[in-house]
Amino acid sequence: MSKTNLKTRLRLKRKFRVKNRTQKDPQKLRLSVFRSTNHIYAQIIDDANRKTLASASSLTKDFQAKMKTGGNVEAAKLVGSMLGEKASAQGIKEVYYDRNGFIYAGRVKALAEAVREKGIKF
Numbered sequence: 001m002s003k004t005n006l007k008t009r010l011r012l013k014r015k016f017r018v019k020n021r022t023q024k025d026p027q028k029l030r031l032s033v034f035r036s037t038n039h040i041y042a043q044i045i046d047d048a049n050r051k052t053l054a055s056a057s058s059l060t061k062d063f064q065a066k067m068k069t070g071g072n073v074e075a076a077k078l079v080g081s082m083l084g085e086k087a088s089a090q091g092i093k094e095v096y097y098d099r100n101g102f103i104y105a106g107r108v109k110a111l112a113e114a115v116r117e118k119g120i121k122f
Contacts, residue, residue, distance in 0.1 A: 040079050056080075
């Protein structure tokens with residue numbers, strides 16, 4: 001088994017473990033994060049109604065106007081603050097943090113801290 005296949009399998013195990021925890025209370029919103037090597041994406045999802053309420057990524061025009069690359073910690077902080085502003089404008093106060101199996105460090109942690117600074121609890 002290759003090393004990348006093993007890493008992917010382990011990430012998916014963590015992802016499903018977290019997702020099972022978050023689906024126990026479907027009334028609470030979910031902040032889902034995905035990171036690739038070059039970009040980071042985040043969205044707040046209402047699982048009960050199956051709708052995305054707010055989203056931000058390193059591919060949006062607002063982000064591209066401020067930064068060039070989306071694969072570093074500074075980019076994750078900017079995406080987190082953009083998402084936090086959108087969420088607070090809609091009156092969202094509390095969410096589950098779904099890190100999609102990614103380890104809580106680096107860009108995933110920076111995005112979470114930036115969203116918390118905008119007043120969103122998780």
